[in-house]
Amino acid sequence: MSDEMTTGAAVAAGNGGVGRRAVLCGAGAAGAALLAAGCGGGGKEPEPADKLKGKEIGKVADVPVGGGRVYADTKIVVTQPSKGTFKAFSAVCTHQGCLANKVAGGTIDCPCHGSKFEIADGSVAHGPASKALQEYPVQVKGDAIVVA
Incomplete structure (x- = not known):
């Protein structure tokens, strides 16, 4: 051998x-x-607001009234809880850092463990998350939604 x-x-x-x-x-x-x-979520953290200041997130036409849109590239979700009122939140779930993947039925939804957040203020609608989403100030400039 x-x-x-x-x-x-x-x-x-x-x-x-x-x-x-x-x-x-x-x-x-x-x-x-x-x-x-x-x-x-691999250590995803919400971006600091000052780092995103002045950045265009999306277009007004892309965000339905009573709903919203997740922008995975910036990890931000923009909602329009009432006509002409736009809100922006971190799309990073406060439970374990997964990225929210949709806005439906008045909530921002995380696919990992079922957490849901209110579109009007980012507060927890359904856990296991216990903290609201980080909010970003936004303004409309022409047809664009921009971090203020």
Whole structure:
């Protein structure tokens, strides 16, 4: 038997090498870490308002009355709770940092654990989140919605 085969046999038998159980346990731990990162949003934090000041978020025509739109690129959701009143909030859920993915039925919805936030003020409508979304001041300039 060659030295190479002897070494391989010793490794497989657990004599001085990494065994199958260690590899499988390591793979399981790596998978659990990825799952936790996915649920935790990978450390997403809302952008500070001053960093976004003057930035156009979207167009007035894209935000329906009584609804809103999520802008994933800026991690901001813009709502229009009543005609001509625009609000902007961080789209980063305060529960574990997932990104809200839709506005429906008067709420901003997070897909990860079911948290919902009111479109008028970003307050929690349904947990597990317990903190309101960060609000950004906005103004309408022509047909654009801009962080004030």
